[in-house]
Amino acid sequence: MKKNTPRSPRPQLPPRTVSIVGTGSYVPPRVVTNAEFEARPELQTTDEWIRTRTGIRERRFAAEKENTSDLSAEAARRAMAQAGVKPEEIDLIIVATITPDMPFPSTACLVQHKIGAKRAACFDLEAACSGFLYALEVGQQFVAAHTYNTVLVIGAEKLSSVIDMQDRNTCVLFGDGAGAAILRNRGDGSHGILTTCMGANGEHADLLKMPGGGSKHPATHKSVDARLHFLKMAGKEVFKQAVTAMNSAGTEALARCQLTGADIALVIPHQANLRIIDALAKRIEVPADRIYVNLDRYGNTSAASVPIALDEAARSGRIKSGDLVLMVAFGAGFTWASCVIQW
Numbered sequence: 001m002k003k004n005t006p007r008s009p010r011p012q013l014p015p016r017t018v019s020i021v022g023t024g025s026y027v028p029p030r031v032v033t034n035a036e037f038e039a040r041p042e043l044q045t046t047d048e049w050i051r052t053r054t055g056i057r058e059r060r061f062a063a064e065k066e067n068t069s070d071l072s073a074e075a076a077r078r079a080m081a082q083a084g085v086k087p088e089e090i091d092l093i094i095v096a097t098i099t100p101d102m103p104f105p106s107t108a109c110l111v112q113h114k115i116g117a118k119r120a121a122c123f124d125l126e127a128a129c130s131g132f133l134y135a136l137e138v139g140q141q142f143v144a145a146h147t148y149n150t151v152l153v154i155g156a157e158k159l160s161s162v163i164d165m166q167d168r169n170t171c172v173l174f175g176d177g178a179g180a181a182i183l184r185n186r187g188d189g190s191h192g193i194l195t196t197c198m199g200a201n202g203e204h205a206d207l208l209k210m211p212g213g214g215s216k217h218p219a220t221h222k223s224v225d226a227r228l229h230f231l232k233m234a235g236k237e238v239f240k241q242a243v244t245a246m247n248s249a250g251t252e253a254l255a256r257c258q259l260t261g262a263d264i265a266l267v268i269p270h271q272a273n274l275r276i277i278d279a280l281a282k283r284i285e286v287p288a289d290r291i292y293v294n295l296d297r298y299g300n301t302s303a304a305s306v307p308i309a310l311d312e313a314a315r316s317g318r319i320k321s322g323d324l325v326l327m328v329a330f331g332a333g334f335t336w337a338s339c340v341i342q343w
């Protein structure tokens, strides 16, 4: 990696109108270690394989009665408490998820009821692991346009409900959790979102999908027997696409703000595989101590991964007021997104 010295002086930054004024996250208490998978002889896997090929040591699985809306509501309560925002002040709730409680009504409506945000409009957004950053961009548009004052954006998943516990290629990778952020215009112009980039390529949709449960393969005995209601992934191909898309989304966001990796206090990448994160760090020339990693504790929580990491980083003091933060994600679709924010 090249020598990485901070640029001085920092370039003129574009105006910022929309800030994250509070974050919250929640992971279910049940810890599932790699040893639990190793203990199942039919999987033929080991803690060593999982750790060295992915970086994951353990993940959280929600209880049977704890659904995506419950995880979301708890993360939202924590974000509201931190921001000092009352439920009735929320104008809009967007939940990014690929594991809604059910196909309809939206998980956002269920969350609205659970947290008592009676005035809020609600919808779900589906962009897989890029979902939170997509939702952040959609939410910020409403605040920037003065349509709404207070927007609650959530990324939440109960992936344990869609992983095939007989498929060692995927079952060891994913976990459950939720993260939330509250968006407002702080009115000082010096904190907030600088840029968000979003992209997609539907050409590779088949490489990562859950085929069953939609209009193409509604639930039938046949579809259940064929295990169509579980996540399917061509890991090696997805890996290659992820590295390329994460790298270009990261560099695009930096270029739009005329920044380099040296200006960034902390990178918050989607937590899918440590080797994908390392490739991004190398590409944008940011040393490991400025990359946030919690993949070892939670695995891949899809849309929840970036907001859980953001909340942990903010609460633990890894991000300070004025710091520039780069968030980058990649997911099924394929989709990708990145965001630079001044904290």
Ligand code: COA
Binding pocket: 044, 045, 046, 049, 050, 053, 054, 129, 168, 169, 170, 172, 233, 235, 236, 237, 238, 239, 242, 272, 273, 276, 300, 330, 331, 332
């Ligand atoms: N335990 C032990 N062996 C395993 C295993 C497991 N849990 N999972 C797969 N293997 C085996 C494979 O069957 C394969 O065996 P073979 O060579 O006999 O066929 C071997 O390990 C190598 O598999 P390969 O797919 O080449 O491994 P990899 O180094 O690419 O790592 C992933 C596999 C899934 C960890 C990796 O491809 C990956 O992270 N992909 C992207 C995942 C991702 O980011 N998904 C979400 C996008 S948001």
